[in-house]
Amino acid sequence: MSSTFETLPDEVLMLIFNYSGDSSMIFQTFLGxxxxxxxxxxxxxxxxxANFLHIGARAANFDDNYNSVEFQDVSRRLSFVNTTVNEQELDQYFYSLIVFYIRQQYTQLEDQIQSTLEKCQSVRQQFATNEIVDADRQLKKSxxxxxxxxxxxNSVKTIETLVFSRGARLECSDDELNQYNLATAINKLLLIHLNNVHAARPLFIYSVTRMFKALIISNIRLLNNRGYTGNGGCKVWYFLFYSVYQLQYFYYTPPDVFINMKCYRAVLDLLLFAIQCQKHAFNIQRWAEESIFDxxxxxxxxELAYKNGILIKTIQYEILNIIIDNYVSTVTAPWDENLNEKFRSILSSLIKKNRLDIVLLLHRRIEHVQHFFNQLRNNPRKGINFMTGSRIGRELFNILIEKKPLETCFTDKELLFILLQKKxxxxxxxxxxxxPLLLDQSDENGNDPLxxxxxxxxxxxxxxxxxxxxxxCNPQRQNFNGENFVDAxxxxxxxxxxxxxxxxxxxKIDDESGMVQLILEEQKES
Structure with a gap:
């Protein structure tokens, strides 16, 4: 017999669901x-x-997303669920959706940016020199x-018109102390709203983000503008990464971090756009390298990553993956001693943070990281001491043993006796x-592991x-001095x-003869 709730029309149930919490909570409550x-x-x-991904129903790509194979597949699998699900189980359904959405957005931007850059350059070439100077001056003033x-x-529209219709180019000093530049503007007009409960309206955030995209299109070098940090300043990239990964405005740490997801999504959108633009700039290798370390x-x-939820955790993981894509696509010089030492410090920090997922990603994808582990061969004991210095480090070490990358760092025999010495x-x-054949190995004195x-x-x-x-292990086996286990x-x-x-x-020790007997052997015989 149906309940009164179930007799309600679909449209009424949808209204009820809309007031029942966020997407995750609604799925956990009613799914199955x-x-x-x-x-x-x-x-x-x-x-x-779409709400889970913070895609507005009026977004231009709303229908495209819902009609995609990935959205349809997740929808189909969710519709077949016949029992209630908890947050962790639901995350498994959402993960592939998040990865698809980020990758799709990033890929679509590539052709869009290429076309827009070519169009702006073509427009600029159509004007006389004095007209170009005037357009640049007007853009600078705006x-x-x-x-x-x-x-x-109107101010946003003016800037967009100058860039797209007149080919205007904005020039700003990279110096953090010199004047108002792109880094200062992005902090002042966008990032400042990240932790603000009463943040600007979504339409304002959308307009400001669109304006910054136009300015970057006008001159990709603006991404090198520095904002004040007290130590020579940091580029636009640093502030964008800081917002995405630290989840807060650089110049203000609120006591209780609230994340305005509309603003966070706008920052992510601007970051993906900027990454695609950077591919058209020079020295992408150095940029990607600096970005990875930042x-x-x-x-x-x-622990904090899981607390922040699957959406943010996956976004952060995929942004790192995208930057690694750009890094490994270039011919990169080997890391010098400074970079190796810097990575050693970061690796230690990642181990302490229990980010084995990130360490394994780096090892799997970056040849220099593999080479870093290979260098442990020069001082294997020091390398193993480094990785087994904590519980999390030991977990990483055991994973690396299982996945076999340590074979390039140590011979199995060498690794065996170091681990025995370290217990x-x-x-x-x-x-x-x-x-298992390592049980038959022996050291320079003929001692097997036992x-x-x-x-x-x-x-x-x-x-x-x-x-x-x-x-x-064979307790009867003797070393070069004729000693076996019982003798030892x-x-x-x-x-x-x-x-x-x-x-x-x-x-056990025989009371009469005092001889040592192995109980384990007796158990095997019986």
């Missing part, structure tokens, strides 16, 4: 209750998927007026599970000895080890 509600939730008229007067629809410095810990039991387990631990490692070792015996643990320096092994029922 029945097929009809599922179909309403993914209906384009309700546009919950831009400088933004410092003292409110931005209006972003890696700004990345939040994994890294979990890493040893991972390595020996993947390469004898090596007993004779050359100090401190608490009984867990590693027990593990090695359980996975098949009977040495006076191994008294504590012997007592621990007895206590843990790994071995």
């Amino acid at each position: 209750l029945n097929q009809r509600l599922n179909n309403i939730l993914v209906d384009k008229r309700l546009h919950l998927l 831009f400088n007026d933004l410092l003292d007067y409110p931005v209006t629809r 972003i890696l410095d700004m990345i939040y810990s994994i 890294e039991r979990k890493s040893l387990q991972k390595l020996l599970q993947l390469s 004898l090596y631990v007993c004779l050359k490692v100090r401190g608490c070792r009984h867990r590693i000895v027990e593990f090695l015996l359980k996975i098949g 643990i009977k040495l006076s320096r191994n008294r504590t080890l012997l007592e621990k092994l007895v206590e843990e029922a790994v071995i």
Whole structure:
């Protein structure tokens, strides 16, 4: 028997849903209750998927997005859900949608920018020199007026007309202290609204973003303009990255960070636009390299990343991916010692932040990062000490063992004996599970892993000895001095080890003969 709620028309239910929270909350509340509600939730008229991505229903690409294969696929999979879902389960559906939307927006901008740049250049060439000078002067004045007067629809239109209809080009000093420039303007007119609960209306933010795009089109070098930071200034890029990754206005840290998502989306839109424009500038390799290091410095810990939600986390990941695309597409010189040292510091920070996802992305995609790990061969013990200095570092190290990139840094034998010396039991387990034949390796004195631990490692070792015996180390094997496992643990320096092994029922001592017997072997025989 249907409830009163379910007898309501679709249009009424859509109105109710619109007042039931954000898109994620609505899906978590109603998805999976029945097929009809599922179909309403993914209906384009309700546009919950677009709302999740902060795409307005009046956006030019609204219908294109909903008609895309990716939107249709996510809608279909959501409509088949027959049980309620939590936030983590819902994130799995949304992830592919976010990646598609960012990549699609970025790709579409490429042709648009190329065409617009060519058109503006062609328009500029049609005017006489004195007309070009006059247009540039008017654009400069209109831009400088933004410092003292409110931005209006007319002021935006004037700037766009000068750029697109007269080919005007804006010139500004890169110096942070010299005068009003693009970095100052973007901070003052756009980024300042990022954490403002009572931010400017969406139409204003949209108009200002459109105006900045026109100014960048007029002169891509404006992206090198610097804003004040107290240390020589930072380029436009830094402030855009800071807003996207730190989620706050550079010049003001609010006590409770509120993110105005309309503004955040506008900043993302401007950043994607600027990246595509930068591809038409010189020295993209250096720009991409600097951008990657700036972003890696700004990345939040994994805990904060999850707290910020799947949308922001995925946006940040994909922006880094896009910049890496630009970096690896160029012929890049090897990193010098300064860059290697800088990356070592960043890697340490990423490990502390538990951003193994970012470390693995860098290793997978950037040859210089792979080379960085390869250099550990020159000082393998120092390299392993660096990566196993914390719990998160050990997790990364174990992942790298499993994915095999460490084979380029160390021989398996070399890695085995370093891990034994450091008593890294979990890493040893991972390595020996993947390469069990390493149990037959020996050091320069003929010590296999079991004898090596007993004779050359100090401190608490009984867990590693027990593990090695359980996975098949031969206790009868002798080294070059004729010593086997029993001989080794009977040495006076191994008294504590012997007592621990007895206590843990790994071995026992015969009361009459005093002989050491392996309980594990007896268990195998029985």
